[in-house]
Amino acid sequence: MAGLTVPETDNTLQGAHVELRDISKHFGGTRALEGVSLTIDRGSIHALVGENGAGKSTLGKIIAGAHSPDHGHLLLDGEPVRFHSPRDAITHGVILIAQELAIVPALTVEQNVFLGVEPRQAGFQNRRELRRKYNELAASVGFELDGGAKAGSLRTADQQKVEILRALCRNAQLIVMDEPTAALSRPDVEALHKVIRQLAKNGTTVVLVSHFLGEVLELADTVTILRDGRLVQTVPAAGETEDSLMAAMLGRSVDATFPAKRFAAADAPVVLSVRDLVAPGVNGVSFDLRAGEILGLAGLIGAGRTEVARAIYRANRVQSGSVIVGTGGTVAGTPRAAMRAGVAMIPESRKEQGLLLTRPVKENVTLSSLAAVCTAGVLRPGPERRTVRDILARVDVRGGGYGLPAAALSGGNQQKLLFGRSLLRDPRVLIADEPTRGVDVGAKRAIYELLTSLTASGLGLLLISSDVEEILGLAHRVLVMRGGRVTAELTGDDVTEAAVLGAAFGTEVPPPSKEVRE
């Protein structure tokens, strides 16, 4: 096991693995961290939590050498070290697995794992040796992952395993994981949790940066809470609850996460009528959406939820079936036509499908409604500015700075900006695909309130979310998808976590109980 990590002795070597002393970091004029000191024990799982922008990712990156602190220092096994680059940190056994995975899609799993440290023979790759070493490494942590598969063809969870194996084969003794489960479906989350526990059991220290408080409580030994770039406290996870962590993160206690549901009248007009829709990933879906209704679309990743949304919006080609908006307009052709028929969509990935990141906030907001601020095709700056200001106030993005690039906004405000763009079209139907992904707790609440108030004013909302609690908390009615079909429709008291998960997994038996995440 030449490749693998931890000499047995490390298990006995308890105590401080990494110590941070008085770390500060600024980006331009913005303070990211201020005077943070903490100790991470060897072989522990140490979680860093906080709102977006609290500094948890920055702290993780400082530990792994991706950022260097402006002030303060780092002790590794009691020795002061200064990492000049992630590469530098790797030689000290500290590795970062970033949110955006760094795999080479065209290479195989084993080539990715041993990238840069391939077994060589006279300058050529020794494939047999590579396979042998890979199998040995994978077996030692209990991963069942075909070394010959193309890394690009793997699911995200498996790609993460590739990164973990890569870290291990470089003798990682401390792995920093930045939001490792953010993009995973629930079974994959559990699989990854198992891996993380296994790593810690083998003596690897894991620093876990996570939004999911349930996950943190389930996995971590110790939790460090950050707020505004400062350390609030470092405590044993065992004594904490989600509420106590949340209160510490926000510096205040939070009331119920979801606004009260305001159900639509049963005889409210149908605003969207989908019949026998067949499209890539969609195998015959039919449903009605009424004015004022929030219809949740649940299911596992890959079940076809996003595909339904894209087919309705005509972002994907539709093979057959019909989509009728309101009383008349059949949607046909292109997203432009769907938009004109009164449908708006907040796409799944705001950075890739939603925003013009390099363009000013203003241009992002009015992109879909330029005609309203133009005379004969010429822009009128005054009306445009007023339109932007009014709509951003409505979706709760405050302040000026409409000339700054959209990339400068926080995740929550970027998402709200997209809502603003959609609302300018005054749609009858809004499709929101993962509207709170990667958004901090406070902004989530604001988005929930926005969704609720929009539907109260007569809009029909189709809500797609991988967060079951979100579906349960917001939707008036839930469709559960599996394999491109709607497998269950849940209303009223039937909308429970057990029912949703049961239908999503396709099991009659109530699904894995609470221990999954709570």
Add this chain to the structure above:
Amino acid sequence: MSQPQAATPAPEKPGNAGKNGASVAAIFRMPQAGFVGKAREGGIIYPFILLFVVLAIWKGSTFYGKTNLLEILDQQSATLIIAAAGTMVLIAGGIDLSVGATYALCQVIATKMAVHGDPALAIIVGVIIGVGVGAINGVVVTFFRINSLIATLASSFVITGAAALITGGNLIIAYSALGFANFARTQFLDVTTAAWTMIGVVIILGVVLARTMAGRYMYAAGSNAEASRLAGVRVQWIKLVTFAISGGAAALGGILDASRVLSASSSNGGTALTFTVLAGIVVGGTSILGGEGAIWRTVIGVLFIALIGNGFTLLAWNPLYEQITLGLILLLAVGGDAWSRLRTT
């Protein structure tokens, strides 16, 4: 919705935490690196002014004189027109390598027609053919989804070949067509009509890009094509239009130059012109990745390169160094763009 990170250093601000009461700075929390941000914003202007002043005060230089400056403007008319249109192509996320070829093709067609017939008609037909060639490029790029770099490289061979077929490889002389000469050589307020045409075209294209829906869509298409499509922008149509404009501009430039020298050849323009145009656009600060840039930048970029050439001539420096200087400046411009992107995103 507290925006914790950038909130004031005050440790506890309970009132602030409740709603989205954070400051502007908190909402737009991207660090604006002062120097880099400003350098990118102003970009080419400072080196341009510096070069201008140096050339003007250089001992014994005849640079700063009405004759020389107007001469530069006149000579750069075609390049500026083509580069202004090319800026739109780049901003919308494409690239047009066929402008040098289109320049030659439309030049020989128009000149040939002018020799035998009405010069005005010749000019109009030439420009229309240029728009048509550009539109074909656009269709190939959008409808057939062929990368614009390759599509226009391929079409430039076809276009050059067509131009050579028309001329039979000979120079077309139009000394007899004095009406044709009027197109570029008439003086108005001491400025040639070539330069006036350029000024008009540049202003029109600049306004279209900066102040109209179409211009906004060009930026959008180049910044994020998929997001624009989902937002209801007809991305392919917009891209096609930029190629058509580029083709028309190349034709106009070619015809202006032919009118000035009263001759045309299929070997005029070509890759040398294409690369001068691209260099001007990029030196000006328009991104080759699309979604960023402006026509005024291109004007400065093209003139900057022209000043370097003019300086070498006037000061009788070894012209062999001119190319080396140009290459280094281009590298600097692209490198600076990449570097500032790294720093700000």
